[in-house]
Amino acid sequence: MNEEDLNEAFHDVIVRSRPPESMDPGRALERARRARKRRQVRWAGAAVAALVVAAGAGPVLIANYTGNRSEAPLVAGDTGTTPSASTPTPVPTPTVVGTVAPKTRKSNDPWPEGQVDRTATVGPRADRAVTLMNNLSSSVPAGFSTPSLKFPDGRSMRWPQAQYASNDGEPDYWEYMATIPVQKGDRAGKLLVQSTTPDGKPATDPCTLARKFWGGTGACTVTDVSGKKVGVLTTNGHGSFDQWAAYRYDDGTVVYLAQAKKIDDSGRSPLTQPVFTNRQLAELATSAKFKISA
Incomplete structure (x- = not known):
């Protein structure tokens, strides 16, 4: 080992043996x-x-x-700059609305809705007839009253009726009718209203329609009520009524409104004047309160 090697080794020992720096x-x-x-x-x-x-x-x-x-x-x-893809709006599929053909009555068919005959004595149809009667009573002009009078045998002169009117081969349809007595002083007459649901039969002119009511005969005139044509028929003195109006709606519903100055077999004197004029009778026949279409 020369002097240079000895110095390097000595320096290395000194470095490795140096104590750590103080804190x-x-x-x-x-x-x-x-x-x-x-x-x-x-x-x-x-x-x-x-x-x-x-x-x-x-x-x-x-x-x-x-x-x-x-x-x-x-x-x-x-x-x-690139918009996101929008969700397409679904196109609704058209719905086909089915039509139900009206039922046609056949021989030996049972009476509808559980009835024992043509007349509905309870239920919604009977209720409609009662409403029809009440609407007729409320239409009587001032000076007349609609009391609950009775015939000599005790039967009421006020009565409503709802009946199944179809015959064999005809589509189902109904007639609603109401009759009431009308009194002025000690004299009495009567009114009747009938509303028939569409029966599938073709329309006729107003006077032909009027003559179909109770086989009526007499003079008929057509009265215009705000564009509605009403047949008003005055009898020749025969039958139960003196006069009536007939009106057919576009849907086939038919309304008759009839009046008489006397009540047969009532034992009471007849009225001296009709309850309604021709014009009033025609106007009432077109009133919506008398239309029953079902």
């Missing part, structure tokens, strides 16, 4: 300050980089915000 508080505080400054510099650089990225993405974000916000989420760098 000087001042030096430790200084090292902490320098480390804090280095961290602040790194954070500042990161913030600047973020601002640069945001500045570049800003116009894109604004464009997306001011456009249709429901099309797609806001993504930095997205130009917003």
